[in-house]
Amino acid sequence: MLPCPTAARVDAIDPFHAMALFRRADALAAEGRPIIQMSVGEPDFTAPPAVVEALNRAVAEGRTRYTSYSGITPLREAISAHYRRVHGLDVPPSRILVTAGASGALQLACALLVGVGDEVLMPDPTYPCNRHFVSAFDGTTRLIPAGSDKRFQLDGDDVRAHWGPRTRGVMLASPSNPTGTTIAPEALQRVLDAVRERRGFLVFDEIYNQLTYGGPTPRSALALGDDVIVINSFSKYFCMTGWRLGWLVLPEALVPLAEKLAMNLFICPPATAQYAALGCFEPESLAIYEQRRQAFAQRRDYVVPALRAMGFDIPTEPDGAFYVYADVSRWGLSGEVFANRLLDEAGVCVVPGMDFGVHERDRWVRFTYATGMERLQEAMQRIASFTAALR
Structure with missing residues (x-):
């Protein structure tokens, strides 16, 4: 009992x-x-040597105190430069919030966007924790069967067919866990078109974005417009799973609201992990x-x-x-x-x-x-x- x-x-x-x-x-x-x-x-x-060295410097210099709830400015600037270098995109640091892992970013996104009884569309199969974040904020998930013929991803017709009166948005991941498949750019554009027609949101999980094979790195979904919300992480490509560090990219208008939530829910991301992550962007x-x-x-x-x-x-x-x-x-x-x-x-x-x-x-x-x-x-x-x- x-x-x-x-x-x-x-x-x-x-x-x-x-x-x-x-x-x-x-x-x-x-x-x-x-x-x-x-x-x-x-x-x-x-983590590679430059990351470990950056961690050791941070600890030796006493950089273990609270940081800004949005993350340290040098790291937000480094992530912004990363989008410019890898994707050719101008994503200002002001739109980037450093978080306690991608999980922290997803929690912030759901706290910001999902109300009691609100519904979020996701493909079936999908990573289970994504739908549980929605449930944690009293929302519901509508799983839409997505077969191998669609690379286990959704398209615009799926969104239009399953969008109901309580639906507020769509959450996707590319590459996907568990399938390891990406969504084609034209399919993602059609999903976003359907979402925009309904004034909903698109949360796009890109934690495996740079772990793709057989071609160039897919361009970030941020290329489709400033209204797309993107989740990313230092865990997978940057090999820092236990460091618990990620980031969230938001439209400018939503940043102050997310910051209000972040300062109350998390205080700040792990300080030493943030300073260490600066080493991720060194050439070596x-x-x-x-x-x-x-x-x-x-x-x-x-x-x-x-x-x-x-x-x-x-x-x-x-x-x-x-x-x-x-x-x-x-x-x-x-x-x-x-x-x-x-x-x-x-x-x-x-x-x-x-x-x-x-x-x-x-x-x-x-x-x-x-x-x-x-x-x-x-x-x-x-x-x-x-x-x-x-x-």
Whole structure:
């Protein structure tokens, strides 16, 4: 029995079912089982030397006090320069709020935009925490089935068909978690056109934007207009997951409102992480990040054909992030059963599709190739033996 009543919003937030698998994998590893993780969306790379040096300088100089609720000016300026260098866009620092991770940015965006009973459209499948941020602010999410024929993304027709009287906006991610697919620029433009027709908002998650393969970095959605709200992070491309640092780009008119929320909800982003992040934009760091991006591309180019050769149906080639969304229905097992058996019998941990939506979720599992090539090669051998025994 709970010691006191809890808020109704708690019941609206589903547990992250994959955590049960993570815990079991950790328990098996603690018992001495050689477990290979292909489940956690975290780069095996860590912060490059210039970032660590910037951190050490900040600590030595006592830069550990509260900063501005919007983030330190040099970092906001560095992010602005980053948009100019990578995307050819003029995004003034005044539109950029540094946050406690992309999660902090999403919380601010939802606190700013989502009211009680308001509805936000998202593709199914989608990253579960995104819809739970909406629920945390007493909104609801309408998941729209998005199949491989649409690269698991939405288009303008989806928005128009599903927009209801309580709908306030759309939240998308490109590249996407769990599918690793990007949205085509023309499809994104049609989504934005449909949103603008209804005077809604578009929140666009770009935390994997620079982790794309087979072509140039997709241009930021900010290129489509100053009304687009963009989330980004130092966690994925910049390999700083535990540093808890991200940013939010807003229309100028919304910045004072978001700052009011930020100063009350978070006080400020982590101070030492902000000073350290300045090292991300040093030339030597940028060269390292490009090498790492190429390493992720090589891993993808190894894992996807290997899985297909075993019989996994991967209908859409992932072109970003570090995920492969694979259909396991040919073996007559749900994704949950497949993932649990793979862990128990082969010692490889993956994520079942049940966490990412409701549409055909039992068909899918998500593989992560955010680990070294030797580990991936061993994992492919284990998975091949496991699937061969299922036939």
